[in-house]
Amino acid sequence: MLAARAELPRKGIDWAALGWMFLFFWYISGVTQFFLYATDSIGWRGFRQTILLSGFWLVPLLLFPGRARQIAGVLGGLLWLCSLPAFGYYLIYGQDFSQSVIFIMFESNQAESAEYLSQYMAWWMPLAFLAYGLGAWLLWRKIRPVYLPGRSAIIVSLLIGIATLGYPARHLVFNDGFSIGLTKFEERVSTVTPWQLMVGYHQYTQQLSSMQELLSANAKLPPLKNLVDAHADQPGTLVLVLGESTNRQRMSLYGYPRATTPRLDAMRDQLAVFDNVVTPRPYTIEALQQVLTFADEQNPDAYLTTPSIVNLMKQAGYKTFWITNQQTMTERNTMLTTFSEQADEQVYLNNNREQNTRQYDGDVLEPFSKALADPAPRKFIVVHLLGTHMSYKYRFPEEYDHFKDRQGAPEWVTDDQLPTYNSYDNAVLYNDFVVSSLIEKLASSGGRDLLLYLSDHGEAVFDSPENDMLGRSEGKPTSPMYTVPFIVWTSGQWQGSKAADFRAELGRPYSSSNLIHTWADLTGLSFGEFDPSKSLISAQFKQRPVLIGNPYQPKSLIDFSLIKPKGQVALDDKKVVQAAPIN
Template sequence: MATTKSTVAGRSAIDWAGLGWMFLFFWYFSGVTQALIWASGVAGFSGFRQAFLASALWLVPLLLFPGRAKLLAGAIGAVLWLCSLAGFGYFLVYGQEFSQSVIFIMFESNVNEASEYLGHYFSWSVVLAAAVYGLGGWLLWRKVRPVYLPRRAALVASLLLFTCSVGYPVARQLLKHGEFQTALEDFEKRIEAASPWQLVVGYHQYRRQLGNMEDLLASREQIPPLKNLADAHAGQPSTLVLVIGESTNRQRLSLYGYSRPTTPNLDKLRGELQVFDNVVTPRPYTIEALQQVLTFADQEHPNLYLTTPSLVSVMKQAGYKTYWITNQQTITKRNTMLTTFSKQADEQFYLNNNRDQNARQYDGSVLDPFARVLADDAPRKFVVVHLLGAHMRYKYRYPDEFERFTDRSGVPASVTDDQLPTYNSYDNAVLYNDYVVSSLIERFRATDPNGFLLYLADHGEAVFDAPDPEVLGRNEAAPTGPMYTVPFILWNSPKWQAQQARDFTASLHRPYSSSHFIHTWADLAGLRFDAFDSSKSLVSAEFRERPLLIGNPGQPKSLIDFSLVKPKKPADQGSELVQQERKAKGQPL
């Protein structure tokens, strides 16, 4: 049998071509999918890079046992191919990257639901693509050949490969965090783009977050219902819709006076809308903000979300069938609380199962599930639609046809040339958000409903806005106005408004914190209960103005009134998302 040993000037030469074919064979089962993801613009370069590094690990057994290289490559390759089919096929069908969220959906679906999905998305073209994909792996396997190195050189090379692919990343995370569990979680993020870790890590993360969620759900089941709940609309058919936006600073909406036409559709609906212009969020982060927005917790009582009913529970108690439609990531470490809220609903629609939040996932995907929910024959419906909104990175939030702002027209002179692309992409994201929110209103209105739709954002976002033109992102330690100012818009159906006969004029300019939102919602929905406080309802005649507390309630002395927020000096511009954006120039939030 021929070997790949060769001699140059009496010394053994390394078969670099043989090494190259080995690596290409193993990389193929991770790299092809990641290359497609990168080329399509769904996500950035990081997954491709991670797959490249992780694939080097599989060269080790072939270098240590070169006589069995072909057999080992075939066995390892077969496993990698089988594991990679999930990610490859999922991308072809959904245009998303496979993640633990997909595993969550798989295990949450019953056999009938799984059959329906397979029947709906089955395509012979996908089968053909998978066959071609397998053929490519087989052709590369035929190129694999033994590479013989001196024993010591093989050991050194194997150690270097192991160090580069596994050892160094683990050691780096341990030095960075000093705590094994955190280091392991970060290491997992750096290998899960590659096969078979996409399945292994995804399942491990799914089990861990599922355990956290089940603990939260079990604790919520012990929470008693509201006392003396009364519904002014009891027995009447009604549909109430809550649309939660993301990272949307109202100062960048033309509906609120911004010079650029970023909300042309909502502007046309202006006469039908109640536009509240003085609402702020208590926290500039999604989870922390919604823990208060969707429960009875607030800045002075931040832990009440653990012991009091959520808004979903309140609406179920009032006799509504509840739905949760989300384009946010599903079951990740950060989003487990959101998934816990969603699992309290009767039906869920999880639309964003990308591994990386920083992926091209459009909010227009919520429109079809929303239409299906509206067509449901349940007489009383409560619907939550959670958007990805203007979440960083902004260029992933809108399709190409919404890239309307590309020059300096309407841009403040303080925005530099380097800042301009980011500034424009945020406005384009807001423009697309306008399309989605207005489409939800239009579809809702077309059903001639008895009810209302309310839209608010979880928090704002600073994107080089005056008077702090150097600040990008959100940073609770260095707050600026755009991080906290959020849109708050109400659309009432004619039927509902006729029943209410309510004048909102006095409410539109009231200073209000969305931490008390559950009282406003209850007031709008006609609900009363012992815990209801009319003075915390934005639309109540008994409304009482309070300090708009922002900051970390875990450090009560750090809480300040939003009205005291002052423009930051350039030296104070630190922001965690600024760092993310700078990182993102080399890789994708």
């Protein structure tokens, strides 16, 4: 074939034909990513990857130019079919397809799938699919051979392969271990057809296996000893709302000058606002492993060997629900999904591949209402928000874009920092709407109900002139990373009870790593493992060092009280608190 190619007349490279080939293959992967990027629904990384990796499919067309159109038709048809789930998912949700969607697909039965299609398949969607296929067909008609002289086709094809698929594949070779390299390779091809489905399914099976191991271990844990429920015969709904990346110092409920929490401010007389609670770690998974279990900074692995708060409530006879707007089946979030799968019912709302996606927490309100309407007399509902997670501009809809200028912003915030600073406050403003709406919905149910809201950790967003940090770093801790809101609302039927009068406890220094003890005390539960000295509302409360830091590096643990109010750690005189038992 190469010899036959050499006998053909040469007029140089047909760049237009090469461009049509590339556009055809890019269209199949790129059109969905283009729409996502153009509508500001997601960052540009996925769109960029489609441009890079779509060129790989030029290789067989250049090696066999005489059959270029036939090869393009077969490859294009297969790729188009593989791209339909992502395209359809975008039409329905305006979001990116991910392994989380694959998780839900495989966890759904036939009846659920039929109900899903009947509910979401609009009349215009088949027309959109037809137009999408028509576009691919019109581009395919433009395909024509590109002949390269001599062995140039082999050399050019090799270079294209290295420049496209070979570029992310380098991680398989130049990394510390194949597993790490494979993860990085998958990250870089996960937006492009057909790798999107392949990577999604592979990651789904991996995370499912890890989750099943964790769930199996959890199921073998012995029940809590001598569990006694003071309200055993009383109906009621108990709600735990987990926020994300929300620093209480940016909430007007806690004295911030901008009105970022007007709805919670208006109901303040109904709330117990604890103002001295900190998180043990500034990362979601690591923090919640302690917050939701008996683990703490001195026993960080106890989340693997002790019951969780969901186990506790199930043992107490509550029907349990988990409603989450966090990502589900990702390597990073396997532990979160494991916690959620311990509940009787789960609602997964966020199936995006990336966090930098417009996924609004208001979506939790409808499934929350459905959970409240469930006929079970005793319910425990966990609502896990995406809160004020970076990137902040994706956390609130347009009508909550309230803070746009310097009014109310500190003078040290630079012009470059101001948009980000304002976006965070707008995210807090929308979070106020969501949390207050959850309280209002629970209040309208008229039962013996309780809601506790806290954030997993805070976030530094240019909070002081001494520190212009953005984000979180355990190696460089500042106050905003650890100060979290901790708010309790109780219904009228709680009035006069111990749990409804918290005035003496609002300022106690407390680590959310001990939440399970406070939660048990709030809800009238006692058991062998319960320690009232670790309950924020107990008369037996005992003040301890409020430890923060990496518990696997005990010498790095410090007492949070040694962090200066404006956000800087007192590094010169900080006292290291060893991870020895503190009674």
